[in-house]
Amino acid sequence: MSTTFAAIATGVEAAADLPPNSDDELVKMKEYVSRAILLLQMELNHEQKFLGHDTSDVAADDEAAEPEVHKICAIRISNAVDDFTAVEAVLGYTFKNKALLEEALTHTSFRAPRELVDAKFTFKDLEFLGDKAISNAVTRHHLLRNRSMSSSLTRLHSLNVDNEKLARAALAHRLHRFLRHEVPSFQGDVDDFAEEIAGYPLHSNGQVCTPKLLSDIVESLIGAVSIDCNDDLEQVWQVFQRLADPLISPETMAMIGEQPMTEFNELNPRLRVKAKIIAQKSSKSWTVKVVLAGETIGSATYGRSKDVATNRAIKSALDTIRGKIAGQHPRAKLPSQVWRKK
Numbered sequence: 001m002s003t004t005f006a007a008i009a010t011g012v013e014a015a016a017d018l019p020p021n022s023d024d025e026l027v028k029m030k031e032y033v034s035r036a037i038l039l040l041q042m043e044l045n046h047e048q049k050f051l052g053h054d055t056s057d058v059a060a061d062d063e064a065a066e067p068e069v070h071k072i073c074a075i076r077i078s079n080a081v082d083d084f085t086a087v088e089a090v091l092g093y094t095f096k097n098k099a100l101l102e103e104a105l106t107h108t109s110f111r112a113p114r115e116l117v118d119a120k121f122t123f124k125d126l127e128f129l130g131d132k133a134i135s136n137a138v139t140r141h142h143l144l145r146n147r148s149m150s151s152s153l154t155r156l157h158s159l160n161v162d163n164e165k166l167a168r169a170a171l172a173h174r175l176h177r178f179l180r181h182e183v184p185s186f187q188g189d190v191d192d193f194a195e196e197i198a199g200y201p202l203h204s205n206g207q208v209c210t211p212k213l214l215s216d217i218v219e220s221l222i223g224a225v226s227i228d229c230n231d232d233l234e235q236v237w238q239v240f241q242r243l244a245d246p247l248i249s250p251e252t253m254a255m256i257g258e259q260p261m262t263e264f265n266e267l268n269p270r271l272r273v274k275a276k277i278i279a280q281k282s283s284k285s286w287t288v289k290v291v292l293a294g295e296t297i298g299s300a301t302y303g304r305s306k307d308v309a310t311n312r313a314i315k316s317a318l319d320t321i322r323g324k325i326a327g328q329h330p331r332a333k334l335p336s337q338v339w340r341k342k
Contacts, residue, residue, distance in 0.1 A: 134236075
């Protein structure tokens, strides 16, 4: 069924690019939807056959509809040619081997007739290569520019290559529009991510749920660039810098602060009574509490990720502790006996 919905969505997206009130808009939408209905009928017939029902009377219909199904997939792939040009403009890089770019934008969930796809490298291959290429390029850049702060390079490197940073880059350039996939939840995940990061201009420090597929797009594209330019590290860096701009600098890193779990782990040994993290799962969400000396000093509930709920609870607990130290939270009673004597 997902192929059917993808075919309908393709028609709607194509029509959306036409001028308002265009007669072609209605014609194109009808064309795609009618073909999608044919595809739906085929899938229903195949399902009936799988269940053991007699489908001999519709076999001829399937045979007649087959060319239309291939035409849908062919249209989806041929439309990608314009997408390739747009993506190259975003990257500031022109591929010598366009097949690499095609594979970088074709997720493994995408179903198309085998004869229409000539894959030497899969999306996962390019994603893996891109992850390594980005790490190497960013490491080299920071070593050349920030040798005097070697103790902080690990944190600086992490902030510039983690999933959230890469997903932000993909979202900023709207690269998800060009990914050929059949993941029903993807657009909703992207929309939720865009809404959540609005409260964190630089980086959330694990306070939002990042769609991995969104960050995978950047890794896959960089992997394709790396192969196409024969592993020219400077070329890879130029493309990544263009995508990820603005990169997190030592100055902005200070504004982002430490990752909550790291800071919490550094604080906990200073306490006589260890703080406990308690996680509970309901049917729709995770609730995490941080308990110290019998009192809840931080809590959070989040629907899609235990890790995000944990980070938010720990951030809340750290804010409580800081406030108590500064005398700003009179209700946050942290007994003096929880602190180790100096």
